[in-house]
Amino acid sequence: MEDQIVRITSRLVAPFIQVYGIYVILHGHLSPGGGFSGGAIFGASLVLVALSFNLEVGAKQISHATASVLESGGALGFVITGLVGVAVGANFLANRAAGFPLGETGEFFSAGAIFIITAFLGVKVASTIVTLFYNIIEGEDKSGDAH
Amino acid sequence: MVDVLTEVLNVLLLLFLVVCAIAVAQIRDMLSAVIVFASFGLIMAIVWQQLSSPDVAMVEAALGTGVTTLLLIAAISKTRRAE
Numbered sequence A: 001m002e003d004q005i006v007r008i009t010s011r012l013v014a015p016f017i018q019v020y021g022i023y024v025i026l027h028g029h030l031s032p033g034g035g036f037s038g039g040a041i042f043g044a045s046l047v048l049v050a051l052s053f054n055l056e057v058g059a060k061q062i063s064h065a066t067a068s069v070l071e072s073g074g075a076l077g078f079v080i081t082g083l084v085g086v087a088v089g090a091n092f093l094a095n096r097a098a099g100f101p102l103g104e105t106g107e108f109f110s111a112g113a114i115f116i117i118t119a120f121l122g123v124k125v126a127s128t129i130v131t132l133f134y135n136i137i138e139g140e141d142k143s144g145d146a147h
Numbered sequence B: 001m002v003d004v005l006t007e008v009l010n011v012l013l014l015l016f017l018v019v020c021a022i023a024v025a026q027i028r029d030m031l032s033a034v035i036v037f038a039s040f041g042l043i044m045a046i047v048w049q050q051l052s053s054p055d056v057a058m059v060e061a062a063l064g065t066g067v068t069t070l071l072l073i074a075a076i077s078k079t080r081r082a083e
Helices: A004-027 A035-052 A055-061 A064-088 A113-138 B004-025 B030-050 B054-080
Strands: none
Touching: A004 A035, A004 A064, A004 A113, A035 A055, A035 A113, A064 A113, A113 B054, B004 B030, B030 B054
């Protein structure tokens, strides 16, 4: 798919998709969306660039190994954030009981641990989608050629 | 009057969904089928919004229309295009 129009369009659109994905992730506790939706949007933009150019350009953004590490790191961060509650003496994934500052309702910093958990969830989902794409495109031979 | 127009819009969207679903199964060209499936997902996202669940609509627009299409196109580029 050596198409100039597809390349220029995806190169122009990708930053806006990524900003929107980060917005959906960070406002997960205030508006519809959250870690899963925002992570899917962000991961889709990375896959879009890797598919419309080639795998070398995609690997310059985020390589297969980096995506795998981020995938595990997102899940690990989720569990560690949950274990903070256990360490303080409350339940797993406790929010106010674990001492997270709740802030004012409706403000950006207003949900304590939910904000942190959603961010880790977004990283996890985005890197999972990128890993899925690399697993399909590389296949068994790992030739590194997308087309 | 507004309610009637909304009902007409909903029926039109659902009709388009049925047409898209049948077309995906009938089209022999894989790439065309994937594009029609993407439009199915887009209409489905609007239907979720009409059913007042914007959260699901957002996931449907991102996953059902975006990621599924990209992964299927990647799969087509690794195999052949005609059925």
